[in-house]
Amino acid sequence: MRPRPTRPTAALHSGKLGIVEVVLLGDSHLARIRRALPRISANAINAAVGGATAADVLTQARAHLPTTNAIAVLSIGTNDARRGTRPEECRELVKALVAELACPWIYVRPPLTEHAVWGNAIASLRPDHLIDTPALLAPLGARAIASDGVHLTGSAYELLLPEICTALSVV
Numbered sequence: 001m002r003p004r005p006t007r008p009t010a011a012l013h014s015g016k017l018g019i020v021e022v023v024l025l026g027d028s029h030l031a032r033i034r035r036a037l038p039r040i041s042a043n044a045i046n047a048a049v050g051g052a053t054a055a056d057v058l059t060q061a062r063a064h065l066p067t068t069n070a071i072a073v074l075s076i077g078t079n080d081a082r083r084g085t086r087p088e089e090c091r092e093l094v095k096a097l098v099a100e101l102a103c104p105w106i107y108v109r110p111p112l113t114e115h116a117v118w119g120n121a122i123a124s125l126r127p128d129h130l131i132d133t134p135a136l137l138a139p140l141g142a143r144a145i146a147s148d149g150v151h152l153t154g155s156a157y158e159l160l161l162p163e164i165c166t167a168l169s170v171v
Helices: 054-064 078-083 087-100 113-123 133-144 154-170
Strands: 012-014 018-026 044-046 070-075 105-108 129-131
Touching (some): 070 154, 078 087, 087 113, 113 133
Parallel strands (some): 018 044, 070 105, 105 129
């Protein structure tokens, strides 16, 4: 069963956009943000789903992004790498998403360095802000990744969440 989007009650205010809805798109690296979602924005929707690939994000965006005053936060590439999707194909799928977005977008690179090729392919689309997750989590070393070898630990989210908030404030 897919998790339902989480929608807190207050609003993020941006000088440029007024009240902004933040929509998390992509894979489990964002989908696992539930209780901490208000730390990112009290006016946020978590449309990310564990296991999602680049082929899934356009559907997520169409279902959950409003037409105005939104910022998309995207984490994608890990499952594409694990399933053997070519980085170029992943890039083209995200390029289709970006072409349809009517809002700024923030890209959260895959945290594992072995997935850097997929992250680089998507980053080449020039997001409005790029979060270099491997560099951000480097001080944690092995403590950044859970025992399953894929997902982030609580300590990793303690570094990632403030970085997303910073990105939202400058987009």
